[in-house]
Amino acid sequence: MEVNPSTAKMRLVQLAEEIISVLSSDPNAELKVTMEISADFPNGVSDQIKRAVSENANSLGFKTKDWE
Numbered sequence: 001m002e003v004n005p006s007t008a009k010m011r012l013v014q015l016a017e018e019i020i021s022v023l024s025s026d027p028n029a030e031l032k033v034t035m036e037i038s039a040d041f042p043n044g045v046s047d048q049i050k051r052a053v054s055e056n057a058n059s060l061g062f063k064t065k066d067w068e
Contacts, residue, residue: 003011024031039045050067057065 001015020031020033023029045067054065054067
C-alpha cells in the first residue's frame with residue numbers, strides 16, 4: 001500500500017484502527033507491522049533535514065535509518 005504524504009497521518013491511523021486492531025483482537029495472533037519510508041532529493045538533502053530525521057528515527061526506535 002502506498003500512502004500519499006499529505007494524508008499519511010490520517011491513513012496510518014485508519015490502518016491501525018481498521019486492520020491492525022482487528023488482527024490483534026485474536027489473542028493467538030502474532031503481528032508484525034513494518035513501515036518503509038522512501039524520499040528522493042534530486043539536489044541532495046540538507047544537513048538540517050538529515051539530522052532532524054535521523055534523530056527522530058532514532059528516538060522512535062527505527063531499526064534502519066540509512067541515508068544513501
